[in-house]
Amino acid sequence: MDVATENVDVESGNTSDPEDDNCSDNDFEPSKLGTKEYWEDAYQKELETFTDIGDVGEIWFGEESMSRVLRWMDKANIPENAAILDIGTGNGAFLVELAKHGYRNLTGIDYSSASVELARKILEAEDLTDVTVKEMDFLNCYGELKGFDVCIDKGTFDAISLNPDNSKEGKKLYLQVLKDALKDKGFFAVTSCNWTKEQLLDRFSEGFDFVQELPTPSFQFGGKTGNSVTALIFKRVH
Numbered sequence: 200m201d202v203a204t205e206n207v208d209v210e211s212g213n214t215s216d217p218e219d220d221n222c223s224d225n226d227f228e229p230s231k232l233g234t235k236e237y238w239e240d241a242y243q244k245e246l247e248t249f250t251d252i253g254d255v256g257e258i259w260f261g262e263e264s265m266s267r268v269l270r271w272m273d274k275a276n277i278p279e280n281a282a283i284l285d286i287g288t289g290n291g292a293f294l295v296e297l298a299k300h301g302y303r304n305l306t307g308i309d310y311s312s313a314s315v316e317l318a319r320k321i322l323e324a325e326d327l328t329d330v331t332v333k334e335m336d337f338l339n340c341y342g343e344l345k346g347f348d349v350c351i352d353k354g355t356f357d358a359i360s361l362n363p364d365n366s367k368e369g370k371k372l373y374l375q376v377l378k379d380a381l382k383d384k385g386f387f388a389v390t391s392c393n394w395t396k397e398q399l400l401d402r403f404s405e406g407f408d409f410v411q412e413l414p415t416p417s418f419q420f421g422g423k424t425g426n427s428v429t430a431l432i433f434k435r436v437h
């Protein structure tokens with residue numbers, strides 16, 4: 200499943216209005232994937248499946264989406280004691296990979312209580328009991344998340360952008376909380392299937408320096424080359 204292909208018609212989804220901010224990313228139709236109910240229901244089902252047969256459920260954008268960020272972390276010499284936040288951790292699969300990679304100061308947050316329960320159960324089953332998982336709405340916790348060296352987002356900014364009620368406000372709040380959560384010169388690793396590199400550069404231009412794009416599989420169509428997933432690294436600058 201994929202946030203873009205399942206629900207978003209990029210071609211026809213122009214909903215821009217005069218109150219839009221100046222970013223170039225105001226053109227998606229709202230979707231149920233932007234609602235808490237959707238995720239609560241999805242992770243409740245995944246929780247039942249995990250309890251029944253031990254299947255951890257959906258790995259958003261596949262295993263490679265975690266490996267490519269981990270490879271970058273190795274190259275960037277992110278120390279094993281770095282404080283790392285996984286924003287919208289879902290089933291906590293990335294936390295498991297980070298812990299297995301040696302990282303030992305890990306926090307995951309998600310606003311779905313079923314996701315938090317699932318992530319905790321999966322971590323426990325892997326004997327990784329030193330990882331913090333909190334039920335928290337990232338858009339409603341300003342000042343509560345601070346001092347992180349690395350913030351990781353895989354599909355959560357996408358989901359927030361699809362909120363039928365307040366996606367515009369959500370995107371602004373997201374930026375505020377993210378800036379507050381990161382230390383000066385801390386890194387932000389975002390993986391998105393809804394936004395292009397240019398749109399993400401635009402959205403995260405203020406308060407961040409662009410560091411690099413991580414290579415993702417590309418496809419060719421009509422003589423043009425594109426990527427279905429974009430993975431970018433930013434650095435927090437004050």
Ligand SMILES: C[S@@+](CC[C@H](N)C(=O)[O-])C[C@H]1O[C@@H](n2cnc3c(N)ncnc32)[C@H](O)[C@@H]1O
Pocket residue numbers: 202238239257258259286287288289290292293308309310311314335336337338352353354355358359
């Ligand atoms: C596409 S899923 C990605 C899950 C996980 N990052 C992964 O890669 O498997 C989006 C996640 O964002 C969470 N989420 C959406 N809005 C959120 C918010 N405002 N605060 C915290 N979590 C949120 C959802 O509950 C869901 O777990």
